[in-house]
Amino acid sequence: MTTHEPVSAPGALPAGLRGRVLAASWQARAPGRPWPEPAEISAVEAFRRAADTLDRLLGTLGDGDWAAPALRDLDVQGLVGHLIGVEEHLQRCLSGDPEVAGTDHVGATQPAAARQAGLPAGETRADWRRAVNRTLGLVRGRAGAAFPAELALHGMRLPLDALLVVRAFELWTHENDIRLAAGLPLAVPDSSSLRLMTALAAPALPVGAARTGLAAPVSVHLVLTGPGGGTWDVLLGSVGRDPAPVRIVTDTVGFCRLVANRAGPGDLDMDITGDPAKVGGVLAAAAALALD
Amino acid sequence: MGGPDALLAARLAAGDDLALAEIFDRLAPAVYGAALHVLGDSAAAQDVVQDVFVDLWSHPARYDPEAGALRTYLTILARHRAVDLVRSELRRLARQERHCRLAPGSAHPSPGEEVAAAEAASVVRDAVQLLPGEQRRVVELAYFHGLTCREVAAAAGIPEGTVKSRLRLARVKLETMLDRQLLESS
Numbered sequence: 348m349t350t351h352e353p354v355s356a357p358g359a360l361p362a363g364l365r366g367r368v369l370a371a372s373w374q375a376r377a378p379g380r381p382w383p384e385p386a387e388i389s390a391v392e393a394f395r396r397a398a399d400t401l402d403r404l405l406g407t408l409g410d411g412d413w414a415a416p417a418l419r420d421l422d423v424q425g426l427v428g429h430l431i432g433v434e435e436h437l438q439r440c441l442s443g444d445p446e447v448a449g450t451d452h453v454g455a456t457q458p459a460a461a462r463q464a465g466l467p468a469g470e471t472r473a474d475w476r477r478a479v480n481r482t483l484g485l486v487r488g489r490a491g492a493a494f495p496a497e498l499a500l501h502g503m504r505l506p507l508d509a510l511l512v513v514r515a516f517e518l519w520t521h522e523n524d525i526r527l528a529a530g531l532p533l534a535v536p537d538s539s540s541l542r543l544m545t546a547l548a549a550p551a552l553p554v555g556a557a558r559t560g561l562a563a564p565v566s567v568h569l570v571l572t573g574p575g576g577g578t579w580d581v582l583l584g585s586v587g588r589d590p591a592p593v594r595i596v597t598d599t600v601g602f603c604r605l606v607a608n609r610a611g612p613g614d615l616d617m618d619i620t621g622d623p624a625k626v627g628g629v630l631a632a633a634a635a636l637a638l639d
Numbered sequence: 640m641g642g643p644d645a646l647l648a649a650r651l652a653a654g655d656d657l658a659l660a661e662i663f664d665r666l667a668p669a670v671y672g673a674a675l676h677v678l679g680d681s682a683a684a685q686d687v688v689q690d691v692f693v694d695l696w697s698h699p700a701r702y703d704p705e706a707g708a709l710r711t712y713l714t715i716l717a718r719h720r721a722v723d724l725v726r727s728e729l730r731r732l733a734r735q736e737r738h739c740r741l742a743p744g745s746a747h748p749s750p751g752e753e754v755a756a757a758e759a760a761s762v763v764r765d766a767v768q769l770l771p772g773e774q775r776r777v778v779e780l781a782y783f784h785g786l787t788c789r790e791v792a793a794a795a796g797i798p799e800g801t802v803k804s805r806l807r808l809a810r811v812k813l814e815t816m817l818d819r820q821l822l823e824s825s
Contacts, residue, residue, distance in 0.1 A: 360667055361685055368689045372696040378656035382699050572649040618646055
């Protein structure tokens with residue numbers, strides 16, 4: 348991690364040139380958007396891609412891999428069972444069942460995870476795939492407008508598209524949990540899916556800040572580099588003005604792993620400007636967005 | 640995160656507006672100076688500065704940190720854009736000259752255009768002196784004395800086709816020399 352002092356004032360140039368040049372630049376390309384801009388995909392498509400990728404991985408696993416410890420007290424098979432449980436809850440949510448609104452993401456899906464114990468791995472994989480297909484069928488079978496503006500699931504209240512991006516995020520995260528358990532290299536989503544994930548996670552930092560109890564206003568200029576990244580100015584903590592904003596520059600995948608609580612701030616290659624304590628507050632807020 | 644320029648390049652690609660502002664504050668004086676050195680005109684040099692920074696922001700991948708420093712990239716880009724402006728001005732003047740010969744008294748350049756023309760001509764005058772004698776002669780007759788190709792042929796005692804081929808070769812050499820001189824003068 349490196350830190351910088353603010354840059355010095357501009358040198359002697361004709362009056363007005365700086366403003367004119369920057370305005371022309373913003374007109375040519377809006378600030379905040381990555382270059383090259385990834386192809387735009389829908390949230391459903393991101394979810395489908397994440398599911399397909401995980402499905403392909405599951406198809407390559409041997410019996411020993413399915414029994415390998417993966418997350419918490421779950422082996423790989425139990426973790427896939429957890430995902431079956433999440434799909435079942437999401438389907439209940441989509442069907443208007445209010446009981447899943449406030450249930451705990453981990454605790455409420457534990458029975459589904461436990462159900463997989465002793466089953467053939469192929470059966471677990473097939474059950475999960477069927478559950479994913481049911482979700483896709485529900486979402487595709489009804490226009491987005493047919494669902495409430497916000498859906499409530501596992502303590503989250505989000506529009507359908509955002510909820511599906513969260514699900515894609517979760518599938519990618521657990522795919523990597525399984526890869527680690529099986530001794531395989533970690534995977535990275537395509538840039539279009541990553542862009543949806545960062546566009547959801549970065550503006551959600553205030554939600555994480557509320558969970559960590561961040562009090563004072565902290566303004567952060569967040570720059571996520573690499574495919575699927577972008578730039579955001581976000582105010583965290585209480586409403587007000589932060590006289591000394593901080594800047595964090597880090598790579599997109601590392602930030603997403605932090606948001607998934609699969610990497611710590613110390614694991615990130617970062618360039619920061621500003622108060623390190625404030626930066627720490629922002630990073631803690633990012634990690635607090637994780638579901639499990 | 641790599642070196643300072645690699646970091647800036649990554650920030651530009653991520654759409655970091657503050658990165659462009661930082662680069663402008665740090666390097667715009669050098670970019671402006673490079674353009675002004677070629678053009679000798681503040682307004683034209685400012686246009687070049689705008690072109691250079693808009694290009695950097697719109698196409699950040701064109702700058703490769705592995706290939707050199709950002710400062711070098713931007714100042715060279717500024718010189719190339721400035722030379723392009725000079726060439727464009729020379730072409731415009733040549734067209735105007737031809738038009739004047741065909742329709743005498745129809746064009747009345749403004750004082751600003753006359754100043755720009757004089758500045759543009761001074762940039763290439765030294766380069767013309769470096770041409771081989773036979774090429775320099777036809778260039779001077781055609782461009783500085785305003786003769787047509789036929790008139791140049793008669794004055795130099797050579798076929799008209801030879802005049803055209805020498806002018807073509809001279810233009811290519813002038814462009815090359817102009818680039819080299821401008822780069823070496825930085």
